[in-house]
Amino acid sequence: MSAPHADPALEERARRIVETSIELAERGGFEAVRLRDVAAHAGVALGTLYRRFRSKEDLLVAALELETRALAQRIRQRPPKGADPSERVVGFFEIATRGMLRRPNLSRAMLRATAAGEPVLAQKVEVFHDLMRNMIVSALRGEPVDGDAAGISDDEQLVGDLLNRVWFALMMSWAGGVQSQGTIALQMRASVELVLGRSVRMTIPQTGAMGRVGMQRGKPT
Amino acid sequence: MSAPHADPALEERARRIVETSIELAERGGFEAVRLRDVAAHAGVALGTLYRRFRSKEDLLVAALELETRALAQRIRQRPPKGADPSERVVGFFEIATRGMLRRPNLSRAMLRATAAGEPVLAQKVEVFHDLMRNMIVSALRGEPVDGDAAGISDDEQLVGDLLNRVWFALMMSWAGGVQSQGTIALQMRASVELVLGRSVRMTIPQTGAMGRVGMQRGKPT
DNA sequence: ACCGGTGCTGGAACATGTTTCAAATCGGTT
DNA sequence: AACCGATTTGAAACATGTTCCAGCACCGGT
Numbered sequence: 001m002s003a004p005h006a007d008p009a010l011e012e013r014a015r016r017i018v019e020t021s022i023e024l025a026e027r028g029g030f031e032a033v034r035l036r037d038v039a040a041h042a043g044v045a046l047g048t049l050y051r052r053f054r055s056k057e058d059l060l061v062a063a064l065e066l067e068t069r070a071l072a073q074r075i076r077q078r079p080p081k082g083a084d085p086s087e088r089v090v091g092f093f094e095i096a097t098r099g100m101l102r103r104p105n106l107s108r109a110m111l112r113a114t115a116a117g118e119p120v121l122a123q124k125v126e127v128f129h130d131l132m133r134n135m136i137v138s139a140l141r142g143e144p145v146d147g148d149a150a151g152i153s154d155d156e157q158l159v160g161d162l163l164n165r166v167w168f169a170l171m172m173s174w175a176g177g178v179q180s181q182g183t184i185a186l187q188m189r190a191s192v193e194l195v196l197g198r199s200v201r202m203t204i205p206q207t208g209a210m211g212r213v214g215m216q217r218g219k220p221t
Numbered sequence: 222m223s224a225p226h227a228d229p230a231l232e233e234r235a236r237r238i239v240e241t242s243i244e245l246a247e248r249g250g251f252e253a254v255r256l257r258d259v260a261a262h263a264g265v266a267l268g269t270l271y272r273r274f275r276s277k278e279d280l281l282v283a284a285l286e287l288e289t290r291a292l293a294q295r296i297r298q299r300p301p302k303g304a305d306p307s308e309r310v311v312g313f314f315e316i317a318t319r320g321m322l323r324r325p326n327l328s329r330a331m332l333r334a335t336a337a338g339e340p341v342l343a344q345k346v347e348v349f350h351d352l353m354r355n356m357i358v359s360a361l362r363g364e365p366v367d368g369d370a371a372g373i374s375d376d377e378q379l380v381g382d383l384l385n386r387v388w389f390a391l392m393m394s395w396a397g398g399v400q401s402q403g404t405i406a407l408q409m410r411a412s413v414e415l416v417l418g419r420s421v422r423m424t425i426p427q428t429g430a431m432g433r434v435g436m437q438r439g440k441p442t
Numbered sequence: 443a444c445c446g447g448t449g450c451t452g453g454a455a456c457a458t459g460t461t462t463c464a465a466a467t468c469g470g471t472t
Numbered sequence: 473a474a475c476c477g478a479t480t481t482g483a484a485a486c487a488t489g490t491t492c493c494a495g496c497a498c499c500g501g502t
Contacts, residue, residue, distance in 0.1 A: 009468095010479090030338065035459065045481045047462085056459065108338045115336030115393060117251065122397020129394070144364050162387055162412050168263045169386030172336060173350070176343020195416060231449090256489065266451045268492085277489065 014052050017042045018062050022106060025060065029105040030112050033060065037164055054120065058115035061124045067110070068131045071099055075135055076145045085140045086196045092139040093167055093188045096132075100171060108175045129168070133160040140196075158197060166191045235273050235355060238263045239283050243327060253332050255283065281334030282345045288331070289352045292320055296356055297366045306361045307417045313360040314388055314409045317353075320415065321392060322402055329396045350389070354381040361417075380416060387412045405428040 020042040024033045035056060040048045053059045080091030100107040114125045124166055137152055137160040138145045146152075152160070173179045179187070245254045256277060260267045271361040274280045301312030321328040335346045358373055358381040359366045367373075373381070391408055394400045400408070 003256050031458095034457090045483095046460090047482085048480055050460070051479080080321060111338045111340050115333045115396070117333050117396045120397040122394070125397060126394070126399050158411050158415060161408070162415065165390030166383055166386045168393075169389045172389075174342070175336070175338045175348070177340040178343050178347050187382070190379050194379060194383065252488095255487090266453090268452085268489090269450060271490070272449075 010052075013042070013044060013048065014062075017044065017049055017052060018059065018066055021059050022063050022066070025063065025106040025109040026103050027105065030060075030109040033109060035059075039071070055116070057113040057116035057118070058121055058124070060110050061116075061121055061128070062117040063106075064110040064113065064128050065124065065131075067099075067106075068128050068154075071096060072131055072135055072145055074099075075138075079142075079144060080139050082142075085142070086192055088142055089136060089163065089192050089196065090189050092135060092184060093163075093192070096135075096167070097171075097181070097184055097188070098140070100174075111171055111175045129161075132164045132167075133157070136160040136163055162195060163192060167221060231273075234263070234265060234269065235283075236264065238270055238273060239280065239287060242280050242286050243287070246284065246327040246330040247324050248326065251281075251330040253326075254330060276337070276339070278334040278337035278339070279342055279345070281331050282337075282342055282349070284327070285331040285335065285349050286345065286352075288320075288327075289349050290295045292317060293352055293356055293366055295320075296359075300363075300365060300428075301360050303363075305412055306363070309363055310357060310384065310413050310417065311358040311410050313356060314384075314413070315406060317356075317388070318392075318402070318405055318409070321395075328392070332392055332396045350382075350385060353388075354378070357381040357384050381415060384413060 017038060020038050021033050024037060024041070033056060035049060036046060038059070039049045042049070049059075053062065075092065075095065080088045081097060082088035082091050113121075114128070134152075135145055137156045140156065158183065169186060170179060170184050174181075174184055229436050238259060242254050243258050245258060245262070254277060256270060257267060259280070260270045263270070270280075296313065296316065301309045301316060303309035334342075335349070355373075356366055358377045361377065361380065362382065388409060391405050392399060395402075395405055
């Protein structure tokens with residue numbers, strides 16, 4: 001996090017610890033990230049690891065932030081193409097999803113870590129969500145990913161947060177094995193189009209713009 | 222649940238175990254649900270508990286289902302009022318959220334359990350999501366909560382799932398202490414109105430229907 | 443009353459996250 | 473080079489989720 005005092009060796013050690021965790025998680029998921037192993041592989045003592053990270057979840061959330069920053073970098077270099085916002089946002093989610101599914105064990109482990117519920121951790125999780133939202137907003141605009149969170153309008157923030165939440169919940173479901181890759185893509189596309197308007201065709205024809213779901217069903221009382 | 226062979230005593234024991242977990246979780250959250258304690262308080266041996274539930278998370282997800290069914294019952298008796306779908310759905314989420322926040326420790330514990338990631342569990346988590354979606358759809362329609370998942374149209378399902386995901390992600394954030402009660406209500410209201418159309422007034426005035434977020438920002442290239 | 447099986451009990455055993463601490467190390471200062 | 477404070481190490485100790493198992497209790501059928 002680019003803290004005020006960035007000791008070279010300390011940063012280095014912390015980085016190595018996180019990277020080791022990522023490797024172990026890639027191979028065997030959450031349980032495979034045994035802190036003794038992490039410490040050993042990273043060449044530090046258990047105590048050192050605990051000086052740097054408050055818990056196993058903390059470690060994995062750090063990994064999540066690292067990976068998400070890498071995603072942001074990738075997006076910056078090769079932004080999702082598309083003439084209108086919907087296409088671009090859908091494109092972005094496809095990239096993000098593919099990134100997650102490429103290393104399922106790691107992703108599942110990181111996702112699980114976000115649910116720990118300790119306030120300190122939650123703040124770091126929020127950083128992840130902010131990063132995601134910024135990427136979504138920039139895809140929406142068709143502009144390169146902003147520095148961090150500059151002039152995002154209220155509307156953009158609302159839509160960005162909303163879509164991010166939908167995606168996150170989908171990932172959580174996927175993590176349990178419920179949602180397949182294809183389903184995720186479909187659900188995300190449908191959600192984006194529902195929220196942004198139907199710029200691309202939907203799978204479900206239905207009456208025009210559908211007159212707004214369930215507008216007046218039920219008792220004509 | 223409601224398995225083919227429902228032994229009286231077995232059911233009874235399982236129920237007592239879950240209820241004990243709920244009590245402990247209410248008091249001290251996830252960590253307070255020590256399985257030895259649960260077993261002791263419920264008057265069974267550890268082995269029995271493990272015969273019935275695969276893990277601590279399994280136990281808490283069972284609690285989640287129980288509580289959610291209770292919520293459905295409450296909703297059935299006193300459905301959210303409101304002339305149009307938006308109002309009713311917002312009303313529903315207010316009830317659901319209030320229910321969660323009334324027992325923060327328990328709710329946090331249950332939410333955390335949903336993230337375990339074991340496939341077997343994920344299925345049970347999906348039951349929870351289905352229950353939620355059904356309640357959302359019935360609020361949308363203004364009809365009483367359906368039996369379980371009868372004739373829900375594709376559109377209803379899409380909107381219901383979407384809103385459920387948004388709410389779930391919000392709850393996850395709340396669990397970490399990031400979102401306050403007021404923020405949750407606001408976010409949910411804004412999301413519902415964005416998705417269902419602006420039947421109730423939004424806080425953000427903006428140009429008409431806002432011409433769709435970020436439609437053509439950026440380089441006029 | 444006996445049998446067989448099914449589930450329960452009590453308790454030990456194990457794995458792993460987390461804590462703790464004295465001794466060793468390191469980097470910079472004098 | 474000796475010294476100091478901060479950090480790391482190595483190892484033990486704890487807490488708790490999870491597994492195992494031997495013996496007991498109950499229950500329905502013979």
